[in-house]
Amino acid sequence: MRAMVLLRIVDMKECAAPLELRELPDPQPNENEVRIRVAVCGVCHTELDEIEGRTPPPNLPIVLGHELVGYVDRIGRRVTKLREGDRVGVGWIHSSSGGRDENVSPRFRATGRDVNGGYAEYITVGEQYAYPIPNVFSDVEAAPLLCAGAVGYRALKLTGLKNGEPLGLTGFGGSAHIVLQLVRHQFPDSQVYVFARDAAVREFALQLGAVWAGDTEDRAPQQLHAIIDTTPAWKPVVKAMENLRPGGRLVINAIRKEDVDREWLLKLSYHDHLWMEREIKTVANVTHFDIAEFLPLAAAIPIRPQVTAYRLEDANEALLALKRGAVRGAKVLRI
Numbered sequence: 001m002r003a004m005v006l007l008r009i010v011d012m013k014e015c016a017a018p019l020e021l022r023e024l025p026d027p028q029p030n031e032n033e034v035r036i037r038v039a040v041c042g043v044c045h046t047e048l049d050e051i052e053g054r055t056p057p058p059n060l061p062i063v064l065g066h067e068l069v070g071y072v073d074r075i076g077r078r079v080t081k082l083r084e085g086d087r088v089g090v091g092w093i094h095s096s097s098g099g100r101d102e103n104v105s106p107r108f109r110a111t112g113r114d115v116n117g118g119y120a121e122y123i124t125v126g127e128q129y130a131y132p133i134p135n136v137f138s139d140v141e142a143a144p145l146l147c148a149g150a151v152g153y154r155a156l157k158l159t160g161l162k163n164g165e166p167l168g169l170t171g172f173g174g175s176a177h178i179v180l181q182l183v184r185h186q187f188p189d190s191q192v193y194v195f196a197r198d199a200a201v202r203e204f205a206l207q208l209g210a211v212w213a214g215d216t217e218d219r220a221p222q223q224l225h226a227i228i229d230t231t232p233a234w235k236p237v238v239k240a241m242e243n244l245r246p247g248g249r250l251v252i253n254a255i256r257k258e259d260v261d262r263e264w265l266l267k268l269s270y271h272d273h274l275w276m277e278r279e280i281k282t283v284a285n286v287t288h289f290d291i292a293e294f295l296p297l298a299a300a301i302p303i304r305p306q307v308t309a310y311r312l313e314d315a316n317e318a319l320l321a322l323k324r325g326a327v328r329g330a331k332v333l334r335i
Helices: 045-051 139-146 148-159 176-186 199-208 235-242 262-267 270-274 288-300 312-324
Strands: 002-006 019-023 033-043 068-075 087-090 093-095 122-126 167-170 192-195 212-214 224-229 244-252 279-282 307-311 330-334
Touching: 002 312, 019 312, 033 087, 033 139, 033 312, 045 312, 068 122, 068 139, 087 139, 093 122, 139 148, 139 288, 139 307, 139 330, 148 176, 148 224, 148 244, 148 288, 167 176, 167 235, 176 192, 176 199, 176 288, 192 199, 192 235, 199 212, 224 235, 235 244, 235 262, 235 270, 307 312, 312 330
Parallel strands: 167 192, 167 224, 192 212, 224 244, 244 279, 307 330
Antiparallel strands: 002 019, 033 068, 033 122, 033 330, 068 087
């Protein structure tokens, strides 16, 4: 099979093409797994964290990618829920304990980091971690829902938001633009405020229904009940805390933070940012329950991800665009 393969950890400022196109043996499913012929795979910021060593794969070489949609083409003998030809998706969670806390279990294994992922023509996965894709979505539309959408859904649950309470979104890329559509459906009386560096991205947020969009350093017109941070930086964390009301919660939706601006943490003031029972919570991965709950909800709304598609061979180009920021919506590879 063709696959884009990461051979070594690199800094993408110094190496603009970290992945190489290789021919690999077709994987074979074990008795509890299915093999999926991959149609598309989303491009996520977590891939940058893997490439640059913030969450390094335990073994190299590795095939990245964890937002994939494809078609079952082979099944293990103990598989009972899926059939050949079924359209399914796979997210960041490749396998774990199966319990409600499997996202923080030591048994958690990530697609495209701990095992080969979706930047390839085939992948194998246990049937419990392959999810039927609602017919309302095309393959390309469905791919971002497997991670950007599902982890955004988990982050929104962790805010504890109630209808009518205002929400902030810091950063407005693949995940946040899906969360905004989700909020408008689940909490129709809640106003959404977006913080983003790029003017075009702020305009995009307003087009999707944000009531206000400002720079990361700006103050929202009112204090917010909760804020979801989807950026790789530390400055937005500090600035977000200034926009929280007493008792408000910041949920950080990121696998890793980069170190380029960590000096901003020295500006964190207990009195100005944390006092009055303000709190910070993080999202750790997703469970298979999150993805299974989210996909039917996304179809009912229906959520419409904004997607830019690339060829598999152009994965480095898509990653470099993501690295440079100012991303409108999500990016997807056509396998």
